[in-house]
Amino acid sequence: MRPLRLSVVTAVAAATALTAVTACAEKEKTGGDDAIKVTATDSSCEVSKKKFPAGHVQLAVENKGSKVTEVYVLYPDDRIVTERENIGAGTKASISAEIKAGNYEIACKPGMKGSGIRQKVTVAGGGKAAKRDPKLDAAVAHYRQYTLKQAEQTLPKAEVFADAVKSGDIEAAKKAYAPSRIGWERTEPVAESFGDIDPKVDLREDGLEDGQDPEKDWTGWHRLEKSLWKDKKLTGRDKELAKQLIKDLTAWQKKVGTAEITPTSMANGAKELLDEVATGKVTGEEERYSHTDLVDFKANVEGAEKSYALLKPVVSKNDAALTKELDTQFGALNTLLDKYREDKTGYDFTPYDKVGKKERKELSDAVNALAEPLSKLAAAVAK
Amino acid sequence: MADEVSGETAKAGEEASGRTPSRRSVLGWGGTGLALGAVAAGGTVSALSSGDTSEPAGSAGEAVPFHGTHQAGIATAVPDRLHFAAFDVTTEDRAALIRLLQDWSAAAALMAKGHAVGEGAFGPVPESPPDDTGEAVGLKPARLTLTIGFGPSLFAKERFGLEGRRPEALVELPKFPGDNLDKARSDGDLCVQACSDDPQVAVHAIRNLARIGFGKVSIRWSQLGFGKTSSTTPDAQTPRNLFGFKDGTRNVAGTDAAALDKHVWVRSQDGPGWLTGGSYLVARRIRMHIETWDRTSLKEQEDVFGRDKREGAAVGKSEEHDKPLLKAMLPTAHVRLAHPDANDGARMLRRGYSFTDGTDGLGRLDAGLFFLAYQRDVRKAFIPVQRNLARSDALNEYIQHVGSAVFAIPPGVRDRDDWWGRELFS
Numbered sequence: 074m075r076p077l078r079l080s081v082v083t084a085v086a087a088a089t090a091l092t093a094v095t096a097c098a099e100k101e102k103t104g105g106d107d108a109i110k111v112t113a114t115d116s117s118c119e120v121s122k123k124k125f126p127a128g129h130v131q132l133a134v135e136n137k138g139s140k141v142t143e144v145y146v147l148y149p150d151d152r153i154v155t156e157r158e159n160i161g162a163g164t165k166a167s168i169s170a171e172i173k174a175g176n177y178e179i180a181c182k183p184g185m186k187g188s189g190i191r192q193k194v195t196v197a198g199g200g201k202a203a204k205r206d207p208k209l210d211a212a213v214a215h216y217r218q219y220t221l222k223q224a225e226q227t228l229p230k231a232e233v234f235a236d237a238v239k240s241g242d243i244e245a246a247k248k249a250y251a252p253s254r255i256g257w258e259r260t261e262p263v264a265e266s267f268g269d270i271d272p273k274v275d276l277r278e279d280g281l282e283d284g285q286d287p288e289k290d291w292t293g294w295h296r297l298e299k300s301l302w303k304d305k306k307l308t309g310r311d312k313e314l315a316k317q318l319i320k321d322l323t324a325w326q327k328k329v330g331t332a333e334i335t336p337t338s339m340a341n342g343a344k345e346l347l348d349e350v351a352t353g354k355v356t357g358e359e360e361r362y363s364h365t366d367l368v369d370f371k372a373n374v375e376g377a378e379k380s381y382a383l384l385k386p387v388v389s390k391n392d393a394a395l396t397k398e399l400d401t402q403f404g405a406l407n408t409l410l411d412k413y414r415e416d417k418t419g420y421d422f423t424p425y426d427k428v429g430k431k432e433r434k435e436l437s438d439a440v441n442a443l444a445e446p447l448s449k450l451a452a453a454v455a456k
Numbered sequence: 457m458a459d460e461v462s463g464e465t466a467k468a469g470e471e472a473s474g475r476t477p478s479r480r481s482v483l484g485w486g487g488t489g490l491a492l493g494a495v496a497a498g499g500t501v502s503a504l505s506s507g508d509t510s511e512p513a514g515s516a517g518e519a520v521p522f523h524g525t526h527q528a529g530i531a532t533a534v535p536d537r538l539h540f541a542a543f544d545v546t547t548e549d550r551a552a553l554i555r556l557l558q559d560w561s562a563a564a565a566l567m568a569k570g571h572a573v574g575e576g577a578f579g580p581v582p583e584s585p586p587d588d589t590g591e592a593v594g595l596k597p598a599r600l601t602l603t604i605g606f607g608p609s610l611f612a613k614e615r616f617g618l619e620g621r622r623p624e625a626l627v628e629l630p631k632f633p634g635d636n637l638d639k640a641r642s643d644g645d646l647c648v649q650a651c652s653d654d655p656q657v658a659v660h661a662i663r664n665l666a667r668i669g670f671g672k673v674s675i676r677w678s679q680l681g682f683g684k685t686s687s688t689t690p691d692a693q694t695p696r697n698l699f700g701f702k703d704g705t706r707n708v709a710g711t712d713a714a715a716l717d718k719h720v721w722v723r724s725q726d727g728p729g730w731l732t733g734g735s736y737l738v739a740r741r742i743r744m745h746i747e748t749w750d751r752t753s754l755k756e757q758e759d760v761f762g763r764d765k766r767e768g769a770a771v772g773k774s775e776e777h778d779k780p781l782l783k784a785m786l787p788t789a790h791v792r793l794a795h796p797d798a799n800d801g802a803r804m805l806r807r808g809y810s811f812t813d814g815t816d817g818l819g820r821l822d823a824g825l826f827f828l829a830y831q832r833d834v835r836k837a838f839i840p841v842q843r844n845l846a847r848s849d850a851l852n853e854y855i856q857h858v859g860s861a862v863f864a865i866p867p868g869v870r871d872r873d874d875w876w877g878r879e880l881f882s
Contacts, residue, residue: 446671452581
């Protein structure tokens with residue numbers, strides 16, 4: 074973890090396809106005659122108009138289902154234009170936004186989970202429609218779904234961890250610690266793009282600034298890691314920290330859908346995940362008390378592999394030699410990692426303090442072997 | 457020596473401030489101009505400076521030809537800086553190794569000319585990291601030489617099918633008394649020696665080769681060196697080592713074709729044909745116990761070496777290059793034991809460098825001599841000489857050999873279609 078990693082955000086500054094659109098969700102107003110009616114049930118999402126003019130658009134939402142739902146207007150790459158959460162069963166809500174010309178999707182999410190029930194809509198006139206290779210839009214959309222799913226799946230695992238801390242059960246907390254981090258580590262470049270959450274949940278002690286108080290200002294997983302493995306006791310403060318972790322991760326989950334993601338930021342994100350491994354995990358700095366570095370390591374590689382797999386259909390056309398090399402090096406690194414776990418589907422890895430100097434060098438070499446060609450992925454996407 | 461270096465630095469500074477020539481343009485006008493200047497001023501240079509006529513003041517920015525019968529970096533003049541790297545080959549794929557050697561040769565040829573590798577430091581596309589790492593942009597070639605070697609482990613069975621091609625003379629070095637070898641600073645499948653007058657140019661070269669090699673090779677260990685401790689131009693004064701002494705004054709001259717043929721270049725009758733025109737390299741990291749040496753009386757220091765500290769003259773002589781009378785020295789004197797006359801005429805071409813890797817945890821300078829010696833047969837040169845030294849050298853009290861490696865050095869890359877090791881792999 075570095076204090077500020079905004080590459081995903083900055084990458085987007087150059088992505089003209091995704092021009093800024095102001096969006097706001099209004100509270101009480103129910104739609105007028107021009108409003109587009111969205112009727113949500115537990116299994117459907119009906120939209121009254123599939124084509125409408127650009128500019129100020131109003132959605133009048135009615136939830137006729139039995140579950141709480143939410144409604145999104147999404148770009149082709151799944152980025153959120155606007156959204157409204159917590160629309161209770163049997164209630165109405167209104168959403169308004171400035172929307173430019175282009176293709177969009179409206180999604181209802183009964184139960185507020187998953188990718189939702191989608192309807193394609195077209196907004197005509199005004200500015201030009203966003204144009205990009207639809208295959209790349211699909212890759213970004215899939216990747217956004219992936220990050221969302223990781224955040225969703227992380228929360229219950231983090232709750233298991235937090236509950237164990239809160240109940241003072243050190244052994245159970247230790248067991249739940251590494252698994253609670255996997256989803257975060259898989260999507261770290263996106264997670265870090267919300268600069269305020271990363272320092273709250275994933276800061277290491279040496280990341281504190283001069284003048285910051287480790288007692289007060291250090292929060293998140295690694296603070297609890299230290300309590301569990303080094304201090305070997307859980308205090309009232311730790312219980313508060315566990316609560317805070319869940320709060321921060323919930324905020325993260327809510328933000329994931331709004332992350333700026335482009336095909337090149339996906340590609341660079343893959344490389345960054347390997348950089349995370351190369352600088353923090355392969356040295357054993359990341360999990361210095363729990364020595365669960367190899368779990369993070371594997372999760373970082375999985376996250377990078379996901380980005381790569383989604384971009385591969387485009388990249389293999391632009392640079393077949395690169396995909397061949399990446400397939401080889403991902404394979405080699407995964408084979409090497411498998412040496413450190415009995416069960417190839419599980420995440421019980423050898424503690425990193427039991428991994429010798431020679432083996433660490435071997436891992437480092439394999440990371441370099443993969444990260445070097447991976448640094449060429451963005452160029453191959455942009456071709 | 458010191459005057460030459462500072463003079464050259466000043467000159468480079470002027471040029472950089474005036475026009476900031478690209479490395480390529482330096483080659484066009486700077487290199488030629490400087491060379492002509494050196495010829496014209498030759499007499500004056502040798503009269504006024506330390507007399508190193510083969511390495512005139514203006515030579516430091518020049519390019520040394522990469523292509524030739526022998527690899528550059530052996531008999532060519534020794535520049536002042538070193539970055540030496542030993543690599544493990546991590547791929548098992550012979551074709552991948554061959555491709556790497558081809559890529560390396562192409563990159564090395566470019567860098568020796570002062571050019572960037574691949575499509576340069578600013579391209580080819582903004583989304584991609586540049587092909588060249590860029591820290592040598594704007595610097596002169598600075599006499600960069602890149603020299604490759606193949607370690608015994610490369611010839612191991614069931615690796616690359618080279619076991620039948622291992623030269624008989626490529627032996628593992630025996631254990632010498634007093635050695636304290638660190639495996640992490642020893643051996644290697646491949647080595648690359650980068651010598652240059654500019655440390656940044658030497659570091660850049662190894663860094664770029666390492667980068668090209670990711671996934672196929674990994675650096676096992678590396679060593680930076682400064683202050684050459686021997687010269688291939690023995691007419692010159694021998695540079696001093698970190699003990700303040702001149703050592704190895706009878707080095708093989710890079711211009712002495714007969715001595716090179718006799719002591720350095722592998723001949724066709726010596727072994728496998730692929731190595732003809734090549735050599736063998738022994739690399740030793742020799743730690744010097746600086747603090748205890750500095751507390752030693754001048755008398756003892758001079759007795760240990762068998763030389764006078766001021767001039768470098770052997771015991772009882774007045775000039776550095778005066779023929780030493782070995783019997784006048786103590787039986788344990790370093791010069792006496794290392795001299796060819798005490799070793800059946802064995803000679804090596806030495807290109808050692810001083811090194812300082814900061815301080816160790818005990819507050820002692822982590823410093824010493826990175827010994828590099830090229831020879832026609834390790835069994836007839838380094839091994840017997842080092843046996844002799846390890847047994848009795850008075851210097852052993854102040855030094856320790858802590859790293860060791862031996863490599864077969866293939867002949868030169870002939871032209872642009874040729875590559876490092878082509879004959880070994882064909």
